[in-house]
Amino acid sequence: MLAQGQNPGSNHGNRFEQLGYLLADPNIYRSASGVPGPKYWQQRADYDISAELDEQQQRLTGSEAITYYNNSPDPLTYIWLQLDENEHDPKSDNNSFNDSKMNDRMSTRQVNSLLGMEQGHGVNIVKVTDASGKALPYTINQTMMRIDLPKTLMPGEKIRFHVDWWYKIPNRMTLGGRGGYEFFPEDGNALYTMAQWYPRLAVYSDFQGWQNKQFTGRGEFALTFGNFKVKMTVPADHVVGGTGECRNYKEVLTPAQFQRWQQAQNANEPVEVVTLAEAQNAMQSKASGKKTWVFEAENVRDFAWTSSRRLVWDAMATNVEGKKVMAMSYYGPEAYPLYRRYSTKVVAHTLKVYSKHTIVYPYPVAISVEAANGMEYPMICFNYGRAEKDGTYSEATKYGMISVIIHEVGHNFFPMIVNSDERQWTWMDEGLNTFCQFLAEQEWDNNYPSRRGPAHLITDYMRMPKDLLEPVMSNSENIVQFGPNAYAKPATALNILRETVMGRELFDYAFKEYARRWAFKHPTPSDLFRTMEDASAVDLDWFWRGWFFGTEPVDISLDSVKWYRMDSKNPAVENPAAQSAAGQSSQHIAQERNKAAGVKFAVEQDTSLQDFYNKWDRYAVTPDQTDAYKKLQASLTPEEKRLYESKKNFYELTFSNVGGNVMPLIIEWTYADGTKEVDRISAYIWRHNENMVTKVFAKDKEVASIRLDPYRETADIDELNNSWPRQAVPSKFELFRMQAPARGTSSGGNPMQRARQ
Structure with missing residues (x-):
């Protein structure tokens, strides 16, 4: 294990050593404090895109002009663009390098994956030219395209070039992927979620050069900030x-819709800009002709959009710390019962909570689109949440929908603004965002059934066999248990930092400082780790080492408890106590049974056998003892006298670190009178012996029982060794019978539907 490498063979000097070589060296671009360095730089790419959606051919055609700014100190002879839609190209490695197997039940998507990707998918590059129209040479390597520049792009220079392209839009429900369409056979219409749809610049950075790792469908993307102007030509009734913001609503909306849009600018309840009735009418009539919608967005790293004639659209003005943001939702009739009530208000709630804990949301718009999905882009995200045909829905569906909306809207902050490299470190966006999602869920409802964040919910993953685990600091493509590793474990770790290790005040300040420092920039893990320590004065290297660089679980065992009392030397106190203790220690089963059987004892039958010692009370208080006590009392200093009279109980507790991951000791004492008290001991208690520690506690009252980690806040994987005396715990089966499942964890039971019946 990593923790053993610092001082192998020793019981210390491993887990508490500073991270040192595990972090990137500070330099003029990234400082040792975690702040961007004095020479920090990043590239910029501006886009002017025109695209047309052909609904009959399921084809998207586009032309874009890109202006790329070289703000780096390096001369560039080529640039890299991402062609994510090539993940659907049968020739791309991602369609063959995963293992596969047959199951008794196979979905359409699973069978399609065995048959191989359909021919005809992938990006078709029509031409690549410079600003004057002269062809530029390019090379496509699966999902990456290199453009060779006609002359070296020197530091401080920019280049403008054009790319024309088209591709066959994939059926997202059968072929998978982030972007594509979903077809609704009952009304013959499609919902388009156009994501990762245009050739876009890869990141060139100070810490790794070009990020041109192939897109395989999992590790998402690192992108360059810039400004966008996008024109989408679609069927007229879409x-x-x-x-971003639409610049021509007055031209593309009906007068009534435009009036509702203006009404929504000051509404504190969602206003249906496009009503359910209008969407249902469009689904049936299917108008001919086309319209072009024009959008603009500033300082964003990507652009995504949705288009359909079967969309209801509602909007509401939201005050986010004094700034007006339009919270909006787009959804089909099947999602109306849930989305009309919740979606836009959840969007608004998310912006407010995240802004409180990170930075104030900087964009003018935030959108949630129901698309039986879960994926995020700047200012727009695609989520799930559909009701039954009768309009009812299960509690699991309700809370699942709210959670996914919070999560995907929250991605506006991580990584759309705090722009980490998702393809290398999924946890830096998913984990941080899942943690903030947990905060937003808990502020939505105090009884919210959050699945990720509470420490005890990660223990099933943490106790898995080591060959199924990998450190959080692993490349996205190499993770086996992706959800627990990249989402749940880092989110849990941050929650433990906030609630248990640092405290809310220190954590919240440092986390907010990280977001402020790295908003609209490209942070690395080192920048996060350093900022959290720099802004809090809390040494966290031991924590990062255990939770992010290692796989050891938390399992701290309370091995022994020893009880001590000070000898007061007062015979009136000590003699009766000694008599009681002696009586208890001398009792054995033979005595009890002989007495119960009426045995005639020899010394009782023949009293001549009894001498002085048969009648002597060894515990009687003698004058000599009383005199000695008085002399002692007279010789004591006030401090010594206070200690003798304190009647303190001393408890010596021994703990062993069974799991390996060091954590604070949280000890709950239950006293003989029924009262409770909690002591919290820093994880630094383990620094001299990382395997076993002993600690003495002085208590005024006699202790009846002791429990370690009473609030289940350290992710201890074995709670059976956390108590004294040891307590029997019902098995999981018995626990299931004894308590109802948590809200939102049902497999889809629908009490609402049954109540209507």
């Missing part, structure tokens, strides 16, 4: 929502 409703379009996208990143």
Whole structure:
């Protein structure tokens, strides 16, 4: 294990050593404090895109002009663009390098994956030219395209070039992927979620050069900030929502819809800009002709959009710390019962909570689109949440929908603004965002059934066999247990930092400082780790080492408890106590049974056998003892006298670190009178012996029982060794019978539907 490498063979000097070589060296671009360095730089790419959606051919055609700014100190002879839609190209490695097997029940998507990707998918590059129209040479390597520049792009220079392209839009429900369409056979219409749809610049950074690792469908993306102007030509009766602000609503909406849009600018309840009735009418009539929607967005790293004639659209003005943001939702009739009530208000709630804990949301718009999905882009995200045909829904569906909306809207902050490299470190966006999602869920409802965040919910993952685990600091593509590793474990770790290790005040300040420092920039894990320590004065290297660089679980055992009392030397106190203790220690089963059987004892039958010692009370208080006590009392200093009279109980507790991951000791004492008290001991108690520690506690009252980690806040994987005396715990089966499942964890039971019946 990593922790053993610092001082192998020793019981200390491993887990509490500073991270040192595990972090990137500070330099003029990234400082040792975690703040961007004095020479920090990043590239910029501006886009002017025109695209047309062909609903009959399921084809998207586009032309874009890109202006790329070289703000780096390096001369560039080529640039890299991402062609994510090539993940659907049969020739791409991601369609063959995963293992596969047959199951008794196979979904359409699973069978399609065995048959191989359909021919005809992937990006078709029509031409690549410079600003004057001269062809530029390019090379496509699966999901990456290199453009060779006609002359070296020197530091401080920019280049403008054009790319024309088209591709066959994939059926997202059968082929998978982030972008594509979903077809609704009952009304013959499609919902388009156009994501990762245009050739876009990869990141060139100070810490790794070009990020041109192939897109395989899991590790998402690192992108360059810039400004966008996008024109989408779609069927005339489609409703379009996208990143940024629409510049021609008056031209593409009906007068009534435009009036509702203006009404929504000051509404504190969602206003249906496009109503359910209008969407249902459009689904049936299917108008001919086309319209072009124009959107603009500033300082964003990507652009996504949705288009369909079957969309209801509602909007509401939201005050986010004094700034007006339009919270909006787009959804089909099947999602109406849930989305009309909740979606836009959840969007608004998310912006407010995240802004409180990170930075104030900087964009003018935030959109939630129901698309039986869960994926995020700047200012727009695609989520799930559909009701039954009768309009009812299960509690699991309700809370699942609210959670996914919070999560995907929250991605506006991580990584759309605090722009980490998702393809290398998924946890830096998913884990941090899942932690903030937990905060937002808990502020939505005090009884919210959060699945990720509470420490005890990660223990099933942490106790898995080591060959199924990998450190959080692993490349996205190499993780086996992706959800627990990249989402749940880092989110849990941050929650433990906030609630248990640092405290809310220190954590919240440092976390907010990280977001402020790295908003609209490209942070690395080192920048996060350093900032959290720099802004709090809390040494956290032991924590990062255990939770992010290692796989050891938390399992601290309370091995022994020894009880001590000070000898008061007062015979009136000590003699009766000694008599009681002696009586208890001398009792054995033979005595009890002989007495019960009426045995005639020899010394009782023949009293001549009894001498002085048969009648002597060895515990009687003698004058000599009383005199000695008085002399002692007279010789004591006030401090010594106070200690003798304190009647303190001393408890010596021994703990062993069974799991390996060091954590604070949280000890709950239950006293003989029924009262309780909790002591919290810093994890630094383990620094001299990382395997076993002993600690003495002085208590005024006699202790009846002791429990370690009473609030289940350290993710201890074995709670059976956390108590004294040891307590029997019902098995999981018995626990299931004894308590109802948590809200939102049902497999889809629908009490609402049954109540209507």
